[in-house]
Amino acid sequence: MTIGKAVVVAALILAPLTAQAQTRITPEAFLNAVQGKTVMFHDYPTGELVGTEEFLSPTLSVWRMVGRGCVYGQITTPNGQICFLYDDDADGIPVCWWPFLHEDRLMVRLATFANTEIQEVRSITEDGLNCPSTQIG
Structure with a gap:
């Protein structure tokens, strides 16, 4: 694929995302809003x-998917992204997200061109997950 075609393909992939009004926020602002919360x-x-x-x-979180157990993750913030490297990541590659606001809703978008997965934060509470403790490193 030539560079020109790659730019066109990237533009077509991103078009639905840029058509919507979005405001990127810094990983630090996102983490400040959610630290100590679930x-x-x-x-x-x-x-x-x-x-x-x-x-x-x-720098540390615990994630629980529906129907699965708890997994601890190390948080980093390279290049305006929030990245999570979970204990069960066999490949050792972190999963990274871009945080943003859309119509006053806090959201994250997977930071890869291969997948445009978007997730919305629907609730932020003081309730813990009651997961087994881990050493905070």
């Missing part, structure tokens, strides 16, 4: 619950 993430636009994440610190 967040429920829902698929956008279906509304299905994807999972719940408790943000234990700016």
Whole structure:
């Protein structure tokens, strides 16, 4: 594929995302809003619950998907993204997201051109996940 074709393909992939009014926010602003809290993430636009994440610190979280156990993750913030490297990631590659606001709703978009998955934050609570504790490193 030539560079010109690659740019056109990238533009077509991103077109639905840029057509909507979005305001990117920094990973630090996102983490400040959720630190010490538990967040429920829902698929956008279906509304299905994807999972719940408790943000234990700016660098550590615990994730629980529907019907599965708890997994701890190390959080990093490279290049305006929030990245999670979970204990069960066999490949050792973090999953990264771009946080943004859309119509006053807090959302995240998977930071890859191969997948345009978007999740909406539907609730932020003080309730913990009651997961087994881990050493905070």
